[in-house]
Amino acid sequence: MRLIILCICTLLFVFNIMSCKEERNLMELECSLFSSFRTYPDxxxxxxxxxxxxxxxxxxxxxxxxxxxxxxxxxxxxxxxxxxxxxxxxxxxxxxxxxxxxxxxxxxxxxxxxxxxxxxxxxxxxxxVPTCNEFRFFIENDTIYATTMTDSSCYVKTERNWDRINSGDIQFCGEVFSITEHTDMNILRNQRHLVKGEDCLYAICPSYPVIEKYDLHENRLLASCDLSD
Missing domain, CATH: 2.40.10.480 (Thrombin, subunit H)
Structure with missing residues (x-):
């Protein structure tokens, strides 16, 4: 029994030595407070x-x-x-x-x-605007890009001078993931955070481990990154 305990302790000690890495010296940045606000103007x-x-x-x-x-x-x-x-x-x-x-x-x-x-x-x-929620949106020139909820699209585009009567001016874009069998829940969980890139946008779904990259103007899917691993 003592021999077994001794072997286990030896293995743990060796593993601990092998897993330890040399500490790196971190650069220190000295900061000083030059301004602060505790209350609003009112x-x-x-x-x-x-x-x-x-x-x-x-x-x-x-x-x-x-x-x-x-x-x-x-x-x-x-x-x-x-x-x-x-x-x-x-x-x-x-x-x-x-x-x-x-x-x-x-x-x-x-x-x-x-x-x-x-x-x-x-x-x-x-x-x-055709949609309002807490997900990130952005504006490119006079076009508004916002997340939406449909069974076939994940974001919507409208001109800044869009009139609610002219629903034909709305562009429904982006692909959806099959997250659940329940249609309403699947639509809800397919909402995306939209982040503007250079001539592209990134669609980030909090409920699915994939980030997609779309062409900003032609709405084509350019690439996707699976973060499952």
Missing amino acids: STFFKSISCLYFEDGKLYMFDPSRADVAILDIDKDTFYTVGKFGEGPKEVVSPTGFYVQKDTIGILDAGSMALKFYDGKGFIESVS
């Missing part, structure tokens, strides 16, 4: 920031619990917000996401089925 506080975006020296912070996007301009050391709760044309009823394009912030409003656009001076316009 003296209220942060609540539930769900998404951040950084571009051209500006940090954008989306807070659906406040229905606004807070913008921190690092170069000018200024801090302001766009959007607020309300049922007016310039306000947001039920925010689900946001996107930044050349200093223009679009807040997706499921309550009014619209995309509300703002800049540093305030409200710009409201445009109708």
Whole structure:
């Protein structure tokens, strides 16, 4: 019995020695705080920031619990917000996401089925969209790309000046995965996060281990990456 225990201990010790690797020296980066904000411009506080975006020296912070996007301009050391709760044309009823394009912030409003656009001076316009949910979307020039729910497509394209009456202007694109036998559940789980690339988009399905790459303009599937392993 003692011999068996001794053999086991010896094996564990050898395995431990073999599995240990030499530690690498990590580069240390010294940082110092040069600016901070604890409250919003109206003296209220942060609540539930769900998404951040950084571009051209500006940090954008989306807070659906406040229905606004807070913008921190690092170069000018200024801090302001766009959007607020309300049922007016310039306000947001039920925010689900946001996107930044050349200093223009679009807040997706499921309550009014619209995309509300703002800049540093305030409200710009409201445009109708065919779908609103919490999945990531983006805008390329004047075309809106958003995730959708159908049995044959995973994302939808509409022009920024799309009119809800002209449903023929909607382009349903992308392929779907057979995740479950239940049709409604399969449609629901096929929703995608859409990320813009160079002349392409990446469709990421949280319920399926595959990332797809589509041609941005021709909607063709260019490649797919299976992450099952």
